Amino acid sequence: MPPRRGGRGDGGARRRALPAAFLLCAVALAGCGTEPAGPPPPPPGAVPAGQAIGGAAIEGRVVFEGTPPARRPIRMSSEAVCRRPGAEALNEDVIVSSGGGIKNVYVHVLSGLGGRVFAPPARPAVMDQAGCLFVPHVLDVQANQSIEFANSDPVVHNVRAICEKNRSFNVSMPGKGKTVRRYFSTPEVVSIRCDIHAWMNAFIAVADHPFHQVTGEDGSFALRGLPAGQYVVEAWQEKLGAQQQTVPIAEGETRKVDFAFRAHTAP
Numbered sequence: 001m002p003p004r005r006g007g008r009g010d011g012g013a014r015r016r017a018l019p020a021a022f023l024l025c026a027v028a029l030a031g032c033g034t035e036p037a038g039p040p041p042p043p044p045g046a047v048p049a050g051q052a053i054g055g056a057a058i059e060g061r062v063v064f065e066g067t068p069p070a071r072r073p074i075r076m077s078s079e080a081v082c083r084r085p086g087a088e089a090l091n092e093d094v095i096v097s098s099g100g101g102i103k104n105v106y107v108h109v110l111s112g113l114g115g116r117v118f119a120p121p122a123r124p125a126v127m128d129q130a131g132c133l134f135v136p137h138v139l140d141v142q143a144n145q146s147i148e149f150a151n152s153d154p155v156v157h158n159v160r161a162i163c164e165k166n167r168s169f170n171v172s173m174p175g176k177g178k179t180v181r182r183y184f185s186t187p188e189v190v191s192i193r194c195d196i197h198a199w200m201n202a203f204i205a206v207a208d209h210p211f212h213q214v215t216g217e218d219g220s221f222a223l224r225g226l227p228a229g230q231y232v233v234e235a236w237q238e239k240l241g242a243q244q245q246t247v248p249i250a251e252g253e254t255r256k257v258d259f260a261f262r263a264h265t266a267p
């Protein structure tokens with residue numbers, strides 16, 4: 001016997017579901033239909049942004065050991081404006097300089113700062129969509145720091161943030177000049193994508209303190225202004241995984257710490 005459809009019971013369920021659906025719409029409109037409210041103010045006693053709390057530093061390089069993977073051209077054939085025959089952008093999964101440094105590694109203090117609370121910088125961090133790529137590819141921000149997403153391309157993009165600990169979102173970026181502000185409150189690495197152009201991906205690394213950096217072309221980093229203590233420092237790379245080192249440091253000391261990755265070291 002085929003299953004019964006559209007019975008009285010189903011209608012009742014639909015009637016009961018309607019108010020819930022309206023409520024969801026109202027919540028969605030309040031949260032996403034207009035620009036959401038800015039981040040909450042820092043709690044009393046938070047260390048102001050930019051205020052030094054120590055004179056120690058952890059500096060070093062992230063390097064690739066062995067032969068780095070070749071970077072492949074990104075085929076932007078589905079979007080005429082993005083297409084650059086003969087001058088295609090290269091994929092940004094693993095970028096190793098001629099000297100072996102790895103670019104775009106997120107280096108941050110994972111633990112050791114105790115219960116200190118840090119106010120985020122007042123200036124927004126910026127992630128642009130330019131040349132049909134997210135720029136920068138890896139952005140480091142502080143929790144509750146405003147992030148301005150911008151579109152510099154004469155095409156429609158979107159920004160989809162895929163979070164585990166923060167609230168995921170998806171906003172349309174309909175053409176050049178569009179900007180949208182968002183923020184994340186909880187430390188994690190958020191995956192960013194454009195659904196229209198499958199090759200467009202990026203990462204936003206969120207920390208609840210200012211001791212973080214994304215390595216430049218030569219793979220170098222410097223975390224300055226730390227108080228004496230024992231820290232766990234982590235280097236995270238989107239394809240190669242994460243490595244941690246425990247770093248004891250005295251007041252005023254500068255410690256050299258290097259990280260070395262090889263292909264396929266991801267867990």
Ligand SMILES: [Cu+2]
Nearest residue numbers: 157194196197
């Ligand atoms: Cu796009």
